[in-house]
Amino acid sequence: MQAVILAAGEGSRLRPLTRSKPKALLPVANRPIIEYVIDALLENGIRDIVVVVGYRKEEVIRHLNRLEAPIQVVVQERQIGTADALRAAESEITDDFLVLPGDNYINAESIARIRKERNAMLVAEHPNPSNFGVVVIRNGIVREIIEKPEDAPTFTVSTGVYSFSPDVFSYLTTTEIPDALSAMIAAGRRIRAIPADDWQDAIYPWDLLKMNSRMLREITPEIRGTVDASVIRRGTVRIGAGTTIGPNTVICGPVAIGSNCNIGPSCVIMPDVSIGDGAVLEPFTYVADSLLMDDVTIGSHSRIVSAVFGRGCLLADHATTHPAANFIEIGSRVLKTKFGAVLGEGVQAAPFTTFKNCIAGNNVTIEEGKTVTGLIEDGTRVM
The missing domain is CATH 2.160.10.10 (Hexapeptide repeat proteins)
Structure with missing residues (x-):
């Protein structure tokens, strides 16, 4: 199985910390966040890894080159959304694959849960769902994704971790992956919701304290x-x-x-x-x-x-x-x-x-x- 890590964005809500360093390289417990993602993939035996870089790409590439993991790097020339970042990796995809954000912590058990599913998304409960894509689920199947709503109908959110078959690229017609998922649902495709075992994101700078404590x-x-x-x-x-x-x-x-x-x-x-x-x-x-x-x-x-x-x-x-x-x-x-x-x-x-x-x-x-x-x-x- 292949994996695509999206590490092209700045993480603007984490400014000023990301003015000079992309979010994926911010140190948590003295290790860049992206290293925890790579470790979780390697623990699952996934070694065909593509990392999409963009914002301050030279710094990210230098760091990845120091790691022992075999990583292929592709560049998103303009940072205009997650779907555009994923399209940058299309030429490297030959099989079913995972998509993961490079700036979230995810553990190996969560990846083990989703890697066996085809066309699925990893979800989690969060006390502040309006910062995320809120997911409406019925009988384990995703019915709707509502991006950052003012009044969230549920506390279940998307972690940004997905399992896709290569035909997902035909649905990537806008700039964001949730739009592609909504198009797949509208076309009758089934997107399974898989609960995460452990996942952490830092939306705002003070959120790094919670992630640091966890790691x-x-x-x-x-x-x-x-x-x-x-x-x-x-x-x-x-x-x-x-x-x-x-x-x-x-x-x-x-x-x-x-x-x-x-x-x-x-x-x-x-x-x-x-x-x-x-x-x-x-x-x-x-x-x-x-x-x-x-x-x-x-x-x-x-x-x-x-x-x-x-x-x-x-x-x-x-x-x-x-x-x-x-x-x-x-x-x-x-x-x-x-x-x-x-x-x-x-x-x-x-x-x-x-x-x-x-x-x-x-x-x-x-x-x-x-x-x-x-x-x-x-x-x-x-x-």
Whole structure:
């Protein structure tokens, strides 16, 4: 069986994190999301894999070339929808095949459930169905797909994982795959709904925290760096090569720390934290339920909770992220959510900065003693 992974899109609702990196390459538990998709396929013995790239395609191709999996790459020249992306792979398809988004987590058991079905879609229950294609099912057969409705008739949504025969290409007449499915249903074709075993998507930046927590449950313990004898470790902890953990630091897993980091002394790292390569946590810093990407520096006496930090952020001492429930505007939607902070790449904050339910764009600079909330555009200087 073949598989087509769609990894051409940006993931615009995840900005500012996707301004410089496609969603499929965002690290979760210190691994790009697309790697979890590829692993799930390989566990099912599916090795004929086509990846459709587009947005920042050179970066995606470089990453795929470093993997041991045999992958064929095709390019979607313009990012105008999932059906157009799938059409880009048509010349590579010779058999029944799976279609999977490269920016969602899917486990091997879910793929095992759908791979034996012909013309089927993987579905899941979701508390916020209006962010997805809502699926109406009767007796296990898809009757209707409603894209992002204001008032969803059901909590069942499409995961974006499909099993198709090659004749699906004759139905790909618009830009989106759900339109093709609706055309197939109208023509009397049966589309079977298969419940997923485990699936996660990150629609908005704070959703990465939930995905990060889920994926950290899968890590294996490994200590490759230098850990002081006084360090207390509990639970599953993974520490990369070249990393130094200073005296009197406490780490409560699941926690993943990358390579060449400098942690402590006297730091506290609580569960559900991933820290990328080259990070620095200065003394007396507390981190919980957070995703820190490569080369992040956090000054001493800081408290970081429910935060996503992009590459190269530099926070001086006494930084605080304060999770708060608030309304925030993303695109044309106003959403109520609770998190501490989402920082794009290269954010710099002076001492005693407090982030409260804040999304700060790339290269934002914040002067000393400020409390910042809401959405801050790229390149802003907060004075």
